[in-house]
Amino acid sequence: MREFEEANAEFRDRLPPALGALLVPEAKECYRWRVQLDCGCINEVLTLGEECLPSDRQWRGPECEWLQKGQMLCVHDDAPPAPYRDIVEWGERRKRTFPADPAEPRDGIDPETWALIRHDEPHTSAFWKVKLACGHITDVIAPDLEWKPEEGPHRCSAKRVAEMTKEFEEFWASNPTGHAPREHDHMRRMLSQGWPSPEPECLCYTCCYVHWIVADQRVGWLIPREAEPERRQPQKPPTRAGLERRLRQAEAEAARLRDQLVDLDRGTHADG
Ligand SMILES: [Zn+2]
Numbered sequence: 469m470r471e472f473e474e475a476n477a478e479f480r481d482r483l484p485p486a487l488g489a490l491l492v493p494e495a496k497e498c499y500r501w502r503v504q505l506d507c508g509c510i511n512e513v514l515t516l517g518e519e520c521l522p523s524d525r526q527w528r529g530p531e532c533e534w535l536q537k538g539q540m541l542c543v544h545d546d547a548p549p550a551p552y553r554d555i556v557e558w559g560e561r562r563k564r565t566f567p568a569d570p571a572e573p574r575d576g577i578d579p580e581t582w583a584l585i586r587h588d589e590p591h592t593s594a595f596w597k598v599k600l601a602c603g604h605i606t607d608v609i610a611p612d613l614e615w616k617p618e619e620g621p622h623r624c625s626a627k628r629v630a631e632m633t634k635e636f637e638e639f640w641a642s643n644p645t646g647h648a649p650r651e652h653d654h655m656r657r658m659l660s661q662g663w664p665s666p667e668p669e670c671l672c673y674t675c676c677y678v679h680w681i682v683a684d685q686r687v688g689w690l691i692p693r694e695a696e697p698e699r700r701q702p703q704k705p706p707t708r709a710g711l712e713r714r715l716r717q718a719e720a721e722a723a724r725l726r727d728q729l730v731d732l733d734r735g736t737h738a739d740g
């Protein structure tokens with residue numbers, strides 16, 4: 469508790485006074501809750517004040533983006549494989565420089581492949597922050613440093629796409645389980661679009677870790693209040709909007725379980 473207050477006080481001091489009071493809550497304004505998620509986990513969270521239920525507000529994702537109301541992140545090792553999502557918005561670009569790769573092959577890659585993909589000099593790549601159709605944010609690598617979203621993706625020639633399609637069809641015919649269903653479907657979509665670069669869709673790892681809050685339980689003020697008169701109001705009856713939201717959450721969970729069942733039936737070698 470003391471550490472919480474010291475860290476907050478230090479952060480507040482570094483901000484302009486008006487902002488500090490707004491952005492960094494005082495410990496005495498923080499209310500503790502236990503929330504149960506649809507994965508079964510129970511976490512403790514803090515809200516500003518005691519009025520707003522944790523399931524009735526928005527929490528942040530890994531890139532500080534807002535998740536849907538009532539969702540939180542909870543990471544599980546056995547989470548379902550990440551789904552592909554369409555890119556709906558291109559954000560800012562960031563350049564990153566990497567040192568030359570070592571001569572020794574990395575991560576058990578065979579020497580021949582390594583010789584082809586190895587960078588023998590330092591190189592710089594451009595990464596773009598993108599927003600996906602699910603609302604989550606991730607990074608996408610651009611085909612070159614100067615590429616801009618207005619240009620649209622680079623595409624292969626029709627001749628090259630036809631060759632690649634033939635090669636993939638042959639590979640799939642002789643290795644029916646060579647690619648997980650998700651990758652197989654993704655490659656088919658990319659071939660049908662001329663093998664675009666950057667791809668118009670990418671894997672969303674946040675989607676695998678997002679869970680719905682299914683129950684909120686009050687714990688109390690972070691700093692217990694002194695002899696407050698009994699003023700807890702009787703439980704309000706559920707509102708229509710609240711019931712509708714819970715129904716949507718239950719339906720989303722059912723859809724997710726159905727997808728997992730389909731994935732299970734289609735093969736269990738998905739590579740997450
Ligand atoms: Zn969990």
Ligand SMILES: [Zn+2]
Nearest residue numbers: 602604672675
């Ligand atoms: Zn997502």
